[in-house]
Amino acid sequence: MRSHPRPDPVVDILGIGFGPSNLALAIAVTEHNESTAMTPLTVEFLERKPQFQWHRGMLLDGATMQVAFLKDLVTLRNPVSRFGFVPYLHAKDRLIDFINHKSLFPSRIEFHDYLAWCAEQMRHVVSYGVEVVSCRPVEQDGLVNHYEVVARDVATGETLVRQARNLVVAPGLTPRMPATIAPGPRVWHSSTFLDNLARLDVDSGPQRFVVVGAGQSAAEVTDHLHRSFPGAEVYAVFSRFGYSQSDDSPYANRIFDPATVDVFHRAPEEVRTALLRYHANTNYSVVDVDLIESLYRRAYEEKVQGVERLHFFNVSQPTGVRETDDAVEVTVRHADSGRQSVVRAAALVCATGYRATDPRTVLGEVAPLLWTDEQDRLLVERDYRVVTGPEVLAGVYLCGGTENTHGITSSLLSNTAVRAGEILAAVLKRLDYDSTTRPQPANEADPARN
Ligand SMILES: Cc1cc2nc3c(=O)[nH]c(=O)nc-3n(C[C@H](O)[C@H](O)[C@H](O)COP(=O)(O)OP(=O)(O)OC[C@H]3O[C@@H](n4cnc5c(N)ncnc54)[C@H](O)[C@@H]3O)c2cc1C
CATH class of the missing domain: 3.50.50.60 (FAD/NAD(P)-binding domain)
Structure with missing residues (x-):
C-alpha cells in the first residue's frame, strides 16, 4: 500500500x-x-x-x-x-x-x-x-x-x-414483527431463522412449529421445516385466503428495469403510488408458483394418506404468545368465525417482512x-x-x-x-475533481484508499 x-x-x-x-x-x-x-x-x-x-x-x-x-x-x-x-x-x-x-x-x-x-x-x-x-x-x-x-x-x-x-x-432492511409479538428464545423473525433453529433443542419440545406470514420467506420457512423435520407438524398462519403467486411475467417484470426509475422519478405522486399498488404483487406478500404448488402437492398427499402434518390457518392471525421453558403457546384468531385456536409449538417464526x-x-x-x-x-x-x-x-x-x-x-x-x-x-x-485542495497521487496510485 x-x-x-x-x-x-x-x-x-x-x-x-x-x-x-x-x-x-x-x-x-x-x-x-x-x-x-x-x-x-x-x-x-x-x-x-x-x-x-x-x-x-x-x-x-x-x-x-x-x-x-x-x-x-x-x-x-x-x-x-x-x-x-x-x-x-x-x-x-x-x-x-x-x-x-x-x-x-x-x-x-x-x-x-x-x-x-x-x-x-x-x-x-x-x-x-x-x-x-x-x-x-x-x-x-x-x-x-x-x-x-x-x-x-x-x-x-x-x-x-x-x-x-x-x-x-x-x-x-429492518425486520418487522407483528405489533403484539416480541422476539424471544422461541419466537423469531425469519431473518434469524437458521441461527435460532440451530440452537433449538428440537427433541425436548413439542414436535410442532408455527409460521406466520404469506410471503416468499414464510412459504420457504414452512417448506424448510416440513422437509427437515419429518416427524413435526407445521402450522402456516396468515390473514390472506391463500398464498398468492408472484407476477414475474415479462411485461410486469419491466417494473424492475433501470429505465423505469426515470419514469418513476418524474411521475406525479399519485401515479407513483398507483404504480406501486398495481405492481406490489411482483414483490410483496407473494410466493414463487413452484413453491406454492410443491406445498399444495404435499398437503394433498398427506390428506390422501391420512397423516396430515402441514396445516394452513388462513384468514387468521396470531393474537397472543406465551413462552415457557420448553414451548411457545400461540393463540390464533380465525377472523371468519371469531373462533380461537391455541397451538403449542417448539417455535414460532414470524416471516412478517421488513421495512426500509x-x-x-x-x-x-x-x-x-x-x-x-x-x-x-x-x-x-x-x-x-x-x-x-x-x-x-x-x-x-x-x-x-x-x-x-x-x-x-x-x-x-x-x-x-x-x-x-x-x-x-x-x-x-x-467533486471538484482536479482541485488543488485534493491531494494528487504519488508516483503510482492506490486505486481505493491510502
Ligand atoms: C431472505 C431475503 C432474500 C432476498 N432475495 C432477494 C432476491 O432474490 N432478489 C432481490 O432482488 N432481492 C432480494 N432480497 C432483497 C434484499 O434487500 C436485497 O437482496 C439486498 O440485500 C439489498 O442490498 P443492500 O446492500 O441494500 O442491503 P443489505 O443486504 O441489507 O445490506 C445492508 C448492510 O448494512 C449494514 N448496516 C446497517 N446499518 C449499519 C450501520 N449503522 N453501520 C454499519 N453497517 C450497517 C448491515 O449489517 C448490512 O450488512 C432479499 C431479501 C431477503 C431478506
Whole structure:
C-alpha cells in the first residue's frame, strides 16, 4: 500500500453498510480508478457485521434467487466486468455446469458465494465489525464541506471517527414483527431463522412449529421445516385466503428495469403510488408458483394418506404468545368465525417482512440538513442524492429507502449495478475533481484508499 505525499484524511466516499448495494459501488469505484488518469477516488466502507454476509439467516437449502443472475453486481452497468456472475462461475470452474443447469436463477447459497467472492476482492476498502452511530457536518467558510462519521468497533466498543465528502447510506432492511409479538428464545423473525433453529433443542419440545406470514420467506420457512423435520407438524398462519403467486411475467417484470426509475422519478405522486399498488404483487406478500404448488402437492398427499402434518390457518392471525421453558403457546384468531385456536409449538417464526431502514437513524446532526416532503419523507434527486440547501456541498446518497421516489427496485438487487454507476457518476460530477485542495497521487496510485 502506498502513501500520498499529503495524506488527505477526508475520503471522497464513505459507505455506510456493506451489503450488495455498497459492494456494487466499491466495484464501480475500483473499475473507475483503474480506468482513469485522474486522481483516484478514495473510498471506505463501514460494515457492522464481522464479515460479508447476505441474509444468512435465510440461506435455506434449495431456495433460489428471485432475480436473474445477469442482474448481478455489475453486468447491467459494465457487461465486461471481471466481477460478474459469469467470471465468478469461470473462476469456480462451474461455468459449463451452470449452463447445463438451464436456469437463470441460481440458488441463494450460490449467489451468496458469488457476493462473498466479490467482497473478498474489495476487502481493502471495507472495515468489518464497525457500526456507524452518528454523523455531523463539518463547516468551512459557512459551507458544509464534509462530514464526520462516528462509529463503534463492535468487538471492543472503541469509538472511531472518519471524515468524508460524500456519504452513501445503504443500511438495508429492518425486520418487522407483528405489533403484539416480541422476539424471544422461541419466537423469531425469519431473518434469524437458521441461527435460532440451530440452537433449538428440537427433541425436548413439542414436535410442532408455527409460521406466520404469506410471503416468499414464510412459504420457504414452512417448506424448510416440513422437509427437515419429518416427524413435526407445521402450522402456516396468515390473514390472506391463500398464498398468492408472484407476477414475474415479462411485461410486469419491466417494473424492475433501470429505465423505469426515470419514469418513476418524474411521475406525479399519485401515479407513483398507483404504480406501486398495481405492481406490489411482483414483490410483496407473494410466493414463487413452484413453491406454492410443491406445498399444495404435499398437503394433498398427506390428506390422501391420512397423516396430515402441514396445516394452513388462513384468514387468521396470531393474537397472543406465551413462552415457557420448553414451548411457545400461540393463540390464533380465525377472523371468519371469531373462533380461537391455541397451538403449542417448539417455535414460532414470524416471516412478517421488513421495512426500509430510515437512513436518518445513523445520520445524527446531518439529518436536519436533508430536505423532506410534507410526510417527512426524504426528498431524493434522480441521482440518489438527498436534496439539501446550497450551503451543503457534501453529499448524502441513498441506496434503499427510496421506493416512493425511485420505485420498487429500491430495496432489491435488480438495479444495484446501474444505481452504483449512477451514484459514482453523480459524485464525480459534483467533486471538484482536479482541485488543488485534493491531494494528487504519488508516483503510482492506490486505486481505493491510502
Ligand atoms: C431472505 C431475503 C432474500 C432476498 N432475495 C432477494 C432476491 O432474490 N432478489 C432481490 O432482488 N432481492 C432480494 N432480497 C432483497 C434484499 O434487500 C436485497 O437482496 C439486498 O440485500 C439489498 O442490498 P443492500 O446492500 O441494500 O442491503 P443489505 O443486504 O441489507 O445490506 C445492508 C448492510 O448494512 C449494514 N448496516 C446497517 N446499518 C449499519 C450501520 N449503522 N453501520 C454499519 N453497517 C450497517 C448491515 O449489517 C448490512 O450488512 C432479499 C431479501 C431477503 C431478506
